[in-house]
Structure formats: C-alpha cells, structure tokens
Amino acid sequence: MHKKQKIPKATITRLSIYCRQLELLEFDGYRMVSSEKLAWLCQVNAAQVRKDLGYFGEFGVRGVGYDVRDLQIEIKKILAVNRGWNMGLVGIGNLGTALLKHQNFPDRGFRFVAAFDSDPEKIGKNLSSGFIVRDIKELKKTTQELNIGIGVIATPASGAQEVTNNLVDANICAILNFSPLQISAPDNCVVEHIDFTIKLDVLTYKLKYEIGL
Amino acid sequence: MHKKQKIPKATITRLSIYCRQLELLEFDGYRMVSSEKLAWLCQVNAAQVRKDLGYFGEFGVRGVGYDVRDLQIEIKKILAVNRGWNMGLVGIGNLGTALLKHQNFPDRGFRFVAAFDSDPEKIGKNLSSGFIVRDIKELKKTTQELNIGIGVIATPASGAQEVTNNLVDANICAILNFSPLQISAPDNCVVEHIDFTIKLDVLTYKLKYEIGL
DNA sequence: CATTGTGAACTCATTCACAGCG
DNA sequence: CGCTGTGAATGAGTTCACAATG
Numbered sequence: 046m047h048k049k050q051k052i053p054k055a056t057i058t059r060l061s062i063y064c065r066q067l068e069l070l071e072f073d074g075y076r077m078v079s080s081e082k083l084a085w086l087c088q089v090n091a092a093q094v095r096k097d098l099g100y101f102g103e104f105g106v107r108g109v110g111y112d113v114r115d116l117q118i119e120i121k122k123i124l125a126v127n128r129g130w131n132m133g134l135v136g137i138g139n140l141g142t143a144l145l146k147h148q149n150f151p152d153r154g155f156r157f158v159a160a161f162d163s164d165p166e167k168i169g170k171n172l173s174s175g176f177i178v179r180d181i182k183e184l185k186k187t188t189q190e191l192n193i194g195i196g197v198i199a200t201p202a203s204g205a206q207e208v209t210n211n212l213v214d215a216n217i218c219a220i221l222n223f224s225p226l227q228i229s230a231p232d233n234c235v236v237e238h239i240d241f242t243i244k245l246d247v248l249t250y251k252l253k254y255e256i257g258l
Numbered sequence: 259m260h261k262k263q264k265i266p267k268a269t270i271t272r273l274s275i276y277c278r279q280l281e282l283l284e285f286d287g288y289r290m291v292s293s294e295k296l297a298w299l300c301q302v303n304a305a306q307v308r309k310d311l312g313y314f315g316e317f318g319v320r321g322v323g324y325d326v327r328d329l330q331i332e333i334k335k336i337l338a339v340n341r342g343w344n345m346g347l348v349g350i351g352n353l354g355t356a357l358l359k360h361q362n363f364p365d366r367g368f369r370f371v372a373a374f375d376s377d378p379e380k381i382g383k384n385l386s387s388g389f390i391v392r393d394i395k396e397l398k399k400t401t402q403e404l405n406i407g408i409g410v411i412a413t414p415a416s417g418a419q420e421v422t423n424n425l426v427d428a429n430i431c432a433i434l435n436f437s438p439l440q441i442s443a444p445d446n447c448v449v450e451h452i453d454f455t456i457k458l459d460v461l462t463y464k465l466k467y468e469i470g471l
Numbered sequence: 472c473a474t475t476g477t478g479a480a481c482t483c484a485t486t487c488a489c490a491g492c493g
Numbered sequence: 494c495g496c497t498g499t500g501a502a503t504g505a506g507t508t509c510a511c512a513a514t515g
Contacts, residue, residue, distance in 0.1 A: 061459035125466040143356035235464040237457040244450040246274035251448040253338040
C-alpha cells in the first residue's frame, strides 16, 4: 500500500470524486463496477482510474472489476475520511453562518464544533444553527478542549492572514480558506483554498475564448 | 495578442491571482512591479509569471518591469472581467442566501439580478437581500429580460442536473456549480465546479501523508 | 544593466497498449 | 475471456538559462 512514489495532486481530487460516485452506485444497488464504467461516470479515462488506484494498492479483481463497497472503504482510508473530523469556523458573516448550517459537511463526517469571531458585537451571540459565537482569543483553549483538527476561514480578505496566524498558534495544521487572499502558513500546516471569484474569472475567460461570446 | 497556442488552464487561474495582487499593489501605491516580486507575492516562479503573460502579449518593459495599473487592465481584458456580468442564482437554501449577500461578487463586477427556486414554499418570498424568489419556470423569460449571462447552482446534488438542463434551455452558457454533483452540460456551455467536500478530502489526505498525522 | 521574453530542457501527468491473472 | 495493473509512450506544464532590449 502507498508505495513511495510521487502521487499527482489531481489523483487525490479524483479519488474523492470516485468515492462520491461509488456511494451513488451502492445506493443504486450495484455490487461491482469496472474501471471503464466508473471512469465514464466521473468523466475521466479508464486507465486514469486504474493508475490512480494503482498508486495505493491492488483493489480490483481481473476480469471482474472492483467491489463497489470495498473500494469505497479503501478510498476513504486513503483520504483519511474513514473517521470524523472536528472543525472550527472563524468569521461569522453571511458565508460563515451558511457554512455552519451546510448539511454536506456533517453528512461526510466533517462537523463544526465551534464558531469564532473577533467582533465584540458578535461574540456571545446565539446563532440559529445552535452555536454560540466565541471570542477568537479562546481559539487555542477551545481547540484543545474540543479537539479541533481543521480550521475554516470565512472572514473577509483583510482579516485572513491574522486568523491564519491564530490558527497556527492554536496548533491547527489544516486550514480551509474561503477568503480571497493567498494566505501563507508554515510547512507543517496544509491549506486548501476555495476562491469563488477566481472560478468566475475562469468562467468568463472560457466564455470569451471557448464559446466565443 | 492571444497567439494561437494551447494555454494551460492553470495559467488562467494564475492570471486571476495576479490581477488580485496587482490591485493590492496599486492600493499600496506601487506604480511598477517586477515579475520576481509579483511571483513572490503569488507564491509562484518568476518565469511562470512571464510565461503566463507571454501567451497574451508583451506587457512589460525590459530592465524595468510591469506597470501595475496597465497590467491589471490588460489581465482584466483577457479574463473578460473589464465589464459587468449579470448572474442568476438557483437554489435558495442556506448557501444560496449567503451568496446573494456575498460582497465579493458585486465588488468584482458580478451582480446577482435574480433568484430562483422550485419549492412553492419559497417562491414569492422576499429575501433580506432584497430579492424576490422567482419560480424556476420563469428562468428562460427572466434570463432574456435581465440579460443573465451566468447561472449559479446552489441546490443539493439531487436537483443539480435538472437545474443545469433548465439553465441550458434558457440559453445560459456559463454555469458556476456549488453542488457536489458532476453535472454534464453540452459543449457550448462552460462549467466551473466548486466542491467544498472534495477540498476537505484533499486536506485530510495531506494531513495524513504530508504532515504525518 | 536590470529585467523581460522565450526556446530548450526538464519535470510532472495522462493515455496507450498489452502482459498478467482470476 | 475480460478486466486489472503497469511499463512505455506521449503530452502538458513548469523551470532554466540566456539572448534581446529599453
């Protein structure tokens, strides 16, 4: 398992997509699936599916395919989502409030367990999602108490770097950043960035050059 | 300008990031910037910056660098964001409601002009963002009336493909998809996908294999 | 003479093609 | 026999290194 070999970043993204499709296949009653079929569902090449899986082991049966349920479990192990994760949200604006209520997170094992802000107006407030807004100063303490593994930044760009520093200081080493700022974090901290307007820029570029509008 | 040559998708994403940094530089009073400095700010290689720009023209002055303001304008032209865009939102849940209020969109020229849902409970409702929820059946008519260029999907996975079909039927050929489903659209329609839980899966994978937790 | 613009070298990622195997 | 697993071939994207130049 997990031979020491460089694994493309895109492979990880695809594993997540395969996993989602396998759940749907299982729900639809399928027991086995071929790389060809899974590839088609995920809009990729069949060899790609096999190669992606090949980085981590041999999960298929030649002449037959992959067991829908088993493969799902294996991928979840690889992605480290065969367990729950506690998350802390920083930034209780429109987006933050919506994320706290977002059902996809708990459905996939990612639970918010605390919400933070630095605005005195907001601290102490009871949110309709059931959370009480905590002072960002309590981040370190709360992180330990509630075993927070992932920090989610939903502040405006202006506050994002300071929040990052706070998260790092609280020993959180995984950050999901919704702010439109390229935050910088030390090497022992991993960051993923979700930037809505970059995607919109890409979309309008494509409109212009691919569609010709 | 725009020599016929294959342009990496990642180049477009980076152009958007450069543009954002150039705005910050301008705000801080800078007139010129070198590829080296811009690269450092965007956490990429300096040759990368020059090559990315090189696909579209010669925007710099040798020995000096790039004019912060002019380069910004050129990139905005390339990305087709030197104009405003009207967007229609479909799916008035927690996320949709937050997107309508999200300040980053209008700040960058992307304006929501209508909000749709198929739930009779929601249709007709006045949202605090000032929008009235329209029936999804009015999508085509409203798209023409309000000149909607971009459709944003904020429904659960279950409704996403049908909404996509509706958008395509309404002649919208750019879709930003927030649902966790791989939607399929015809070739004359461009799609960008923002999937929160894929990013979380990547994050936990990295935690496990890069940080060793 | 500092910095751009760019062919060439290199690295990374995908796809092909078929041997290996249940 | 059919489908996986994988080395080899191809293709894409990044970085190097330096000639071109304001």
